[in-house]
Structure formats: structure tokens, C-alpha cells
Amino acid sequence: xxxxxxxxxxxxxxxxxxxxxxxxxxxxxxxxxxxxxxxxxxxxxxxxxxxxxxxxxxxxxxxxxxxxxxxxxxxxxxxxxxxxxxxxxxxxxxxxxxxxxxxxxxxxxxxxxxxxxxxxxxxxxxxxxxxxxxxxx
Amino acid sequence: xxxxxxxxxxxxxxxxxxxxxxxxxxxxxxxxxxxxxxxxxxxxxxxxxxxxxxxxxxxxxxxxxxxxxxxxxxxxxxxxxxxxxxxxxxxxxxxxxxxxxxxxxxxxxxxxxxxxxxxxxxxxxxxxxxxxxxxxxxxxxxxxxxxxxxxxxxxxxxxxxxxxxxxxxxxxxxxxxxxxxxxxxxxxxxxxxxxxxxxxxxxxxxxxxxxxxxxxxxxxxxxxxxxxxxxxxxxxxxxxxxxxxxxxxxxxxxxxxxxxxxxxxxxxxxxxxxxxxxxxxxxxxxxxxxxxxxxxxxxxxxxxxxxxxxxxxxxxxxxxxxxxxxxxxxxxxxxxxxxxxxxxxxxxxxxxxxxxxxxxxxxxxxxxxxxxxxxxxxxxxxxxxxxxxxxxxxxxxxxxxxxxxxxxxxxxxxxxxxxxxxxxxxxxxxxxxxxxxxxxxxxxxxxxxxxxxxxxxxxxxxxxxxxxxxxxxxxxxxxxxxxxxxxxxxxxxxxxxxxxxxxxxxxxxxxxxxxxxxxxxxxxxxxxxxxxxxxxxxxxxxxxxxxxxxxxxxxxxxxxxxxxxxxxxxxxxxxxxxxxxxxxxxxxxxxxxxxxxxxxxxxxxxxxxxxxxxxxxxxxxxxxxxxxxxxxxxxxxxxxxxxxxxxxxxxxxxxxxxxxxxxxxxxxxxxxxxxxxxxxxxxxxxxxxxxxxxxxxxxxxxxxxxxxxxxxxxxxxxxxxxxxxxxxxxxxxxxxxxxxxxxxxxxxxxxxxxxxxxxxxxxxxxxx
Numbered sequence: 001x002x003x004x005x006x007x008x009x010x011x012x013x014x015x016x017x018x019x020x021x022x023x024x025x026x027x028x029x030x031x032x033x034x035x036x037x038x039x040x041x042x043x044x045x046x047x048x049x050x051x052x053x054x055x056x057x058x059x060x061x062x063x064x065x066x067x068x069x070x071x072x073x074x075x076x077x078x079x080x081x082x083x084x085x086x087x088x089x090x091x092x093x094x095x096x097x098x099x100x101x102x103x104x105x106x107x108x109x110x111x112x113x114x115x116x117x118x119x120x121x122x123x124x125x126x127x128x129x130x131x132x133x134x135x136x137x
Numbered sequence: 138x139x140x141x142x143x144x145x146x147x148x149x150x151x152x153x154x155x156x157x158x159x160x161x162x163x164x165x166x167x168x169x170x171x172x173x174x175x176x177x178x179x180x181x182x183x184x185x186x187x188x189x190x191x192x193x194x195x196x197x198x199x200x201x202x203x204x205x206x207x208x209x210x211x212x213x214x215x216x217x218x219x220x221x222x223x224x225x226x227x228x229x230x231x232x233x234x235x236x237x238x239x240x241x242x243x244x245x246x247x248x249x250x251x252x253x254x255x256x257x258x259x260x261x262x263x264x265x266x267x268x269x270x271x272x273x274x275x276x277x278x279x280x281x282x283x284x285x286x287x288x289x290x291x292x293x294x295x296x297x298x299x300x301x302x303x304x305x306x307x308x309x310x311x312x313x314x315x316x317x318x319x320x321x322x323x324x325x326x327x328x329x330x331x332x333x334x335x336x337x338x339x340x341x342x343x344x345x346x347x348x349x350x351x352x353x354x355x356x357x358x359x360x361x362x363x364x365x366x367x368x369x370x371x372x373x374x375x376x377x378x379x380x381x382x383x384x385x386x387x388x389x390x391x392x393x394x395x396x397x398x399x400x401x402x403x404x405x406x407x408x409x410x411x412x413x414x415x416x417x418x419x420x421x422x423x424x425x426x427x428x429x430x431x432x433x434x435x436x437x438x439x440x441x442x443x444x445x446x447x448x449x450x451x452x453x454x455x456x457x458x459x460x461x462x463x464x465x466x467x468x469x470x471x472x473x474x475x476x477x478x479x480x481x482x483x484x485x486x487x488x489x490x491x492x493x494x495x496x497x498x499x500x501x502x503x504x505x506x507x508x509x510x511x512x513x514x515x516x517x518x519x520x521x522x523x524x525x526x527x528x529x530x531x532x533x534x535x536x537x538x539x540x541x542x543x544x545x546x547x548x549x550x551x552x553x554x555x556x557x558x559x560x561x562x563x564x565x566x567x568x569x570x571x572x573x574x575x576x577x578x579x580x581x582x583x584x585x586x587x588x589x590x591x592x593x594x595x596x597x598x599x600x601x602x603x604x605x606x607x608x609x610x611x612x613x614x615x616x617x618x619x620x621x622x623x624x625x626x627x628x629x630x631x632x633x634x635x636x637x638x639x640x641x642x643x644x645x646x647x648x649x650x651x652x653x654x655x656x657x658x659x660x661x662x663x664x665x666x667x668x669x670x671x672x673x674x675x676x677x678x679x680x681x682x683x684x685x686x687x688x689x690x691x692x693x694x695x696x697x698x699x700x701x702x703x704x705x706x707x708x709x710x711x712x713x714x715x716x717x718x719x720x721x722x723x724x725x726x727x728x729x730x731x732x733x734x735x736x737x738x739x740x741x742x743x744x745x746x747x748x749x750x751x752x753x754x755x756x757x758x759x760x761x762x763x764x765x766x767x768x769x770x771x772x773x774x775x776x777x778x779x780x781x782x783x784x785x786x787x788x789x790x791x792x793x794x795x796x797x798x799x800x801x802x803x804x805x806x807x808x809x810x811x812x813x814x815x816x817x818x819x820x821x822x823x824x825x826x827x828x829x830x831x832x833x834x835x836x837x838x839x840x841x842x843x844x845x846x847x848x849x850x851x852x853x854x855x856x857x858x859x860x861x862x863x864x865x866x867x868x869x870x871x872x873x874x875x876x877x878x879x880x881x882x883x884x885x886x887x888x889x890x891x892x893x894x895x896x897x898x899x900x901x902x903x904x905x
Contacts, residue, residue, distance in 0.1 A: 118881070
């Protein structure tokens with residue numbers, strides 16, 4: 001039986017860490033952070049859950065197998081480069097759309113963001129997948 | 138033409154699905170496509186025999202002058218008609234032959250994909266396009282020979298065919314590159330017009346030898362002939378289609394296609410005539426020694442390919458005409474023979490010539506197809522084979538210089554072909570009673586109609602040769618000879634020397650049939666090829682290569698992690714020190730030590746952590762010490778302005794600790810196993826590697842980069858073009874996103890490897 005304090009703490013900290021990882025991911029374009037760091041943070045959040053519970057419980061919380069996250073992230077990153085191709089530009093040409101959101105200021109969303117999200121999921125899926133597989137062994 | 142090729146590939150992709158939907162009629166329905174293609178090609182005949190050509194070209198790699206160029210002329214047309222026409226029959230036949238087999242849909246798909254590739258090969262007007270289709274036919278052939286992938290013999294035969302034709306394909310690639318370079322164009326039609334230039338080029342001999350290597354391996358010429366009989370592991374329709382009627386003739390096609398560009402030189406005549414004549418005679422002699430009906434047919438196919446190559450080597454107009462007619466008749470009778478052979482095997486359960494007899498009562502229609510095609514092979518009037526044989530004799534008699542040699546060889550070949558045909562007709566069809574495994578009965582329509590049609594076509598064309606195929610032959614000869622030629626085809630040439638030779642051939646063949654058992658035993662005794670021939674060399678070479686690969690793998694991939702690490706570190710450190718020494722890079726300690734107190738503390742902490750890790754007595758202590766080193770390095774990153782790197786380092790350190798703790802459970806007890814000497818060696822290696830890194834850092838501090846243009850560019854354009862102030866991240870996800878994509882792909886593949894290794898079946902059992 002794992003310590004109650006750890007389990008309770010993990011329950012509270014897991015969502016906080018996930019939000020933090022998203023924060024790191026989103027701010028990455030202007031300040032330190034990004035998909036790689038965000039993905040690692042998210043993976044570590046689930047590692048904490050794993051230490052507090054057991055691999056089966058972590059997999060249940062995760063809902064999808066980690067390899068789906070990794071493969072899906074890779075597909076997302078690859079697809080994000082296709083936009084340029086359709087317009088006759090080289091593969092991976094970035095496309096941006098800038099909008100002004102009331103109350104937040106100017107917001108720029110572009111294909112590099114989608115690409116970075118792909119990196120986020122690949123790093124998350126790969127590192128968590130390896131840890132989970134080791135933990136089950 | 139492109140539509141024709143693409144439609145075949147599309148049908149190939151849909152075939153397995155169609156097969157599930159349509160069931161037993163799939164073969165008949167799929168055959169409609171090649172039949173329609175055949176009709177469409179036939180409709181082009183009047184225009185093409187009038188001297189026209191169809192041209193289609195799309196730029197492919199315009200910077201290199203490579204295009205997807207297709208060109209339909211007389212030569213391409215005769216091949217396209219055979220490919221699509223026989224393809225339709227083979228699809229119908231396959232439906233009957235593999236009825237009820239769960240892999241039938243796959244067979245349809247592979248055959249259609251092959252059909253598309255073969256059409257592309259004969260229509261290509263660009264050397265690179267031709268090579269792509271050439272290799273594709275080899276790939277489909279590999280899958281089709283190894284169709285029965287459960288049997289090791291089928292897999293070995295498929296690999297053999299792939300390796301032999303693949304090595305030839307590589308030679309052809311080199312030859313094509315030289316040829317395109319020498320001619321200054323990739324277009325085959327333009328190369329044909331520059332024949333004089335090419336033949337005078339210093340690379341001419343190299344080009345010729347490389348192209349011949351490609352053509353001879355594909356068309357199974359001695360000494361590369363052995364893969365073709367081996368390929369008889371394939372199902373009967375595959376043998377009928379790929380290994381008699383179409384693919385093996387690709388080499389012949391290539392020689393004919395390049396004849397205007399490279400032909401009619403002494404080297405061309407000598408090499409091709411020699412290979413063709415040898416193959417022609419060797420093939421038929423080896424066929425005589427076989428007992429398996431399919432092997433007999435395979436070796437006569439080798440002989441037929443030799444005849445075609447020989448005719449191209451002779452190079453006279455008469456030889457080209459004889460070649461075009463022989464190409465047609467051989468495709469017709471040989472596909473029919475292979476299909477009837479398959480039908481007989483299917484219905485009687487044996488292909489042993491000594492057990493097959495008197496099938497005319499049980500299988501009248503199959504027997505009719507077998508007899509008609511065998512007689513065409515023997516060159517009996519009034520079949521097309523007779524006409525073809527007359528032309529062959531005429532071409533050989535009039536061959537300049539070599540007539541006294543090739544004519545007797547040709548006559549002997551035909552005498553033995555008559556003997557083999559006599560065995561097929563007199564024994565298998567007529568004979569007295571069969572001794573097959575079970576009582577044979579007539580096959581379903583798909584299995585007798587498909588071979589009967591080409592057999593009847595041989596009879597029909599033999600009756601009216603000039604009217605039915607005259608224009609086709611004429612335009613094919615014109616395309617090869619590059620000048621128009623008057624071709625008249627007649628069954629009856631009058632009473633002349635050729636007819637006398639024909640009569641002698643038949644008589645000789647019948648005498649041969651009289652002594653057939655003795656001849657077969659004789660051939661088997663003198664068949665040194667089975668012991669010393671190229672097939673043995675192939676086996677030795679393959680075994681040797683595997684042994685070499687095994688030995689070097691055991692040497693390099695020994696499986697000891699400590700040795701891998703040792704080799705890696707020693708190599709890297711050694712090369713690094715060598716580069717520093719050879720390049721005379723200045724390594725100097727900076728005179729002024731601008732060291733703050735907290736930086737010095739950090740350095741001491743990292744050093745102490747490393748030392749403690751080496752001397753630690755438990756695993757947990759090692760991990761803790763390494764953690765100190767890792768976090769210390771991350772702090773260094775923060776102090777010197779690399780926050781992204783520092784964050785990554787912190788996270789990876791943490792993750793490493795978790796992974797190491799998890800791995801603990803599977804590791805043996807912590808113990809000090811190394812001797813003092815080993816430890817001293819390891820310390821030396823570690824010092825060399827660490828020292829190198831120190832030297833590198835000092836050297837980098839001394840020398841300014843030659844240009845800071847790249848750094849400036851990233852710093853300047855990160856915000857305006859990448860819309861981000863974090864230059865590192867903008868480089869990662871925008872400027873160099875392709876690199877990142879490559880890295881995350883590698884990461885995913887590595888993770889798949891880890892999953893597979895950790896989850897491999899049986900691991901848990903062996904561990905416990």
C-alpha cells in the first residue's frame with residue numbers, strides 16, 4: 001500500500017502539473033519552454049501518479065496507450081508541414097493567422113504551433129511509454 | 138499509355154477487395170481490363186504501322202533532364218499486345234487454378250501490378266523511367282515466385298531470381314548512367330539517332346558490357362540461366378506469364394530497343410551471338426534431361442530466349458524479322474504450354490513425364506491445347522511455328538560470317554525441340570492409359586479455355602500470317618532496324634534449301650524420340666552444370682556472404698554494453714585528440730580568471746559528485762551522485778544564459794532517476810567485479826574523454842567563428858519571420874523544423890524498439 005499522503009498529493013498535483021506543462025508549451029515561442037520541455041513535464045506528472053499508484057492505474061487515467069500519443073504526435077507534426085505543399089510552397093512552409101482576441105491582445109496561431117504540439121505528444125508518449133513498460137516488467 | 142499503366146496499378150490495388158465482393162467471377166471481370174487495353178493497343182496499329190508514334194511526356198526531375206516519357210512504336214506495340222492479351226488469359230486462368238485459395242485476391246493484385254510495370258517498361262522512352270519499371274517487374278516477380286511463401290524452396294527460388302536479376306539491374310543502372318552521359322540525353326529515341334556518336338565514344342565498351350549484364354540476367358542467358366528453372370516454384374499462371382511470355386523477354390526487349398543506339402558493332406555481334414547461340418543449344422539439351430513437365434518447359438524457354446538474343450546478335454534485317462515472328466509465336470505457344478502443364482498438374486496431381494500418359498480421353502480440350510502448342514513449338518505446318526522456324530533457318534543461313542556455326546546449332550536445337558514436342562504429344566496426349574494419383578477428368582472452362590485460345594491463335598495466324606500480323610511485324614522490325622523494311626509472311630516458301638532442312642529436322646526429331654530414354658540418361662550423365670555450374674557458384678557466394686556477415690556481426694555486435702561504451706568513448710576521444718593535434722588548434726588557459734565564488738562552488742560540487750559516483754558502494758548512491766552532476770550542469774546552463782537547455786536538463790535528469798530506479802529490480806546485485814587493472818584502464822579512458830572536452834571548450838573560447846552570418850540571421854529574423862522571441866524554439870519548430878521532424882521520428886522508432894524488447898514474448902518466463 002502506497003502512502004496516503006503521496007496518493008492524495010498526486011491527485012491534486014497531477015492536473016496542476018499538466019496545466020503547467022501546457023503553460024510551458026504555449027509560452028515556448030517567446031520565452032523558455034516549448035513542445036519538448038512541455039512534453040517532458042507532462043510525462044513527469046504521470047510518473048508521479050505512477051509512483052503513488054501502480055502502472056495499471058496510470059494507464060486507466062491515461063485512457064489511451066502512450067504509443068498512440070507518440071504516433072499521433074508524429075502524424076500531427078508531419079501533417080502540419082503539408083499546408084505549404086497544397087499551396088505549391090515547399091514542405092514545412094509556416095503559415096500564420098493573426099487575430100486580436102478581446103481582453104488578451106494580439107494572438108498569432110500558425111502551423112509551427114501545431115508542429116510543436118506534435119513534438120509535445122511524441123516526447124510525452126515516448127518517455128511515459130518507456131517508463132510504464134519498465135514499471136510493468 | 139499512362140492511363141493504361143495507371144489503370145493496371147489501380148486495378149491491382151482494388152483486386153483483393155473486388156475478390157471479396159465478387160467471389161468466383163473476379164478473374165473473368167478483372168480480365169476485362171487487360172482485354173480492353175489490348176483492344177486499345179490494337180486500334181493504334183494502323184497509325185503506327187503507317188510510321189507514326191505516340192508520344193507522351195511529363196517533366197519529372199527537370200533539373201536533371203529526366204522526364205516521365207512514354208513512346209509507343211512498333212516494337213513497344215508488339216510487346217504491349219502480348220502483355221495485355223496474355224495478361225487477360227492469365228487472369229482468367231488464375232481464377233480457376235487457385236480456386237478456393239485464400240490468397241487468390243493477392244495473386245490477382247500482384248499479377249495486375251506486374252502487368253502495369255511491364256507495360257511501363259516497354260512504353261518508356263526515358264532511360265530512368267525504364268529502369269524504374271525494370272526494377273518493379275523484378276520486385277513483383279519476387280513476390281510471385283515466392284507466392285507459396287510457406288515453402289522454403291519457393292522462398293529460396295524467389296530470392297535467387299531477385300538477387301540474380303537485381304545484380305544485373307545494378308549493372309544496367311550503371312550502364313544507363315554512362316549511356317545517358319555519353320549521349321547527352323535520357324531519351325531513348327534521341328539516343329537512337331546518335332548511334333554513331335555513341336559507338337565512337339570511349340565508354341562504349343563499358344556501356345555495352347553493363348547493359349548486356351542487365352539484359353542477360355533478366356533474360357536468363359548462360360551463365361545466368363539457372364534462376365529461370367528455379368523460378369518454376371511459382372504457381373503455373375505466374376510461370377506462364379512472367380517466366381515465359383513477358384518478363385524474361387524484357388532483356389530481349391532492351392537489346393532490341395538499344396540496337397539502333399549501340400548495335401551493329403563487332404563487339405555487339407560477337408558477344409550477343411555467342412551468348413544467344415550457347416543459351417539456345419544449352420537450354421534445349423538441359424530440357425531433354427528433365428523429368429518434370431514444368432522444368433522441361435522452363436529449359437525450352439531458356440532455349441527460346443537464347444534464340445531471340447542470337448537473332449539480335451546477327452542483326453540482319455532478316456534476323457530481326459525472324460526475331461519478331463519468333464517472339465510472337467513463342468509467347469503464344471509457351472504460355473499455352475505452361476497453362477496446360479498447370480492444368481494437368483491440377484487435375485492429375487503430377488507433373489512427372491513418366492507418369493503422364495493418354496490424357497486425350499480424360500481431358501480432350503486440354504489435350505488439344507497441349508498438342509497444338511507443342512506442334513507449334515516443333516515447327517509443324519500449318520501452324521505459325523512452322524513459318525517462324527523457316528524464317529529462323531533462313532536468317533541463320535544468311536548470317537554474315539557465322540552462318541556455318543549457327544546454322545548447325547540452330548538445326549540441332551530444333552531437332553531436339555521436335556523430340557520434346559513428340560514426347561508431349563505421343564506420350565502425354567496419345568499414350569496408353571495414365572498412372573496418375575487419381576483418375577483425371579476435364580478441367581473447368583477457365584483452365585482449358587485460357588491455354589486453348591493462344592494455341593488456336595497460333596493455328597489461325599499460321600493460316601493467314603501476312604494479313605493478320607504482317608503490319609505488326611513490319612512496324613516492329615522498322616523500330617528495331619530504324620529504317621522501314623518490306624516484310625511479307627508466307628507459310629509456303631517453295632521447295633528450297635530451308636524446306637529440306639525442315640524435313641530433315643522433323644526426321645531427326647523423330648529419331649530422337651525413338652531413343653528418348655537413352656538421350657535423357659545421357660544428358661543427365663554429362664550435365665556438369667548441376668555440380669560445377671553457375672548455380673553452385675551462386676550458392677557458394679550466398680553462403681559465403683552470410684558467413685561473412687555473421688562473423689563481422691559477432692565481432693562488432695558482441696552484446697556487452699561495457700565494451701560498446703568503451704569502443705565509442707575511445708574512438709571519439711582518440712579522433713578528437715588527433716584532430717586537435719593535426720589541426721594545431723591553440724589550446725590555452727585564458728590568462729585572466731574571471732571566476733566568481735558561486736561558479737567555483739558549482740564546479741567543485743560537480744567534480745565531487747563525479748568522484749563520489751565512481752567510489753560509491755550502492756546503486757542508490759551512484760544515482761544520487763550522478764543526479765548531483767546532472768543538476769550541477771543544468772545550473773551551469775542557467776548561469777551562462779541557456780534557460781531552455783537547463784529546463785530540459787532538469788526534466789531529463791528527473792526522468793532518468795525514475796527510469797534507473799525502475800530498472801533496479803531487473804539488475805543483479807551490485808558488486809565490484811572489475812580488477813584493479815580494468816579500473817585503471819577505465820579511469821585513463823575517462824580522463825582522456827574529459828580532457829578532450831576541456832581542451833575543446835578552451836579551443837572554442839580562443840577561436841572566433843569564421844562567420845557569424847547564420848547566428849545574426851536567426852537573431853534578426855526570428856521575430857519578424859518566425860513570430861517568436863525565443864530564437865531556440867523558433868529554430869526548432871520553424872527554421873529547422875524538418876530536422877526536428879527527423880529527430881522525433883527517430884525518437885518514436887527508438888521507443889518502438891524499446892517496447893518490442895521489453896515486451897517480447899517469453900521474456901517474463903525466462904526471467905522468473
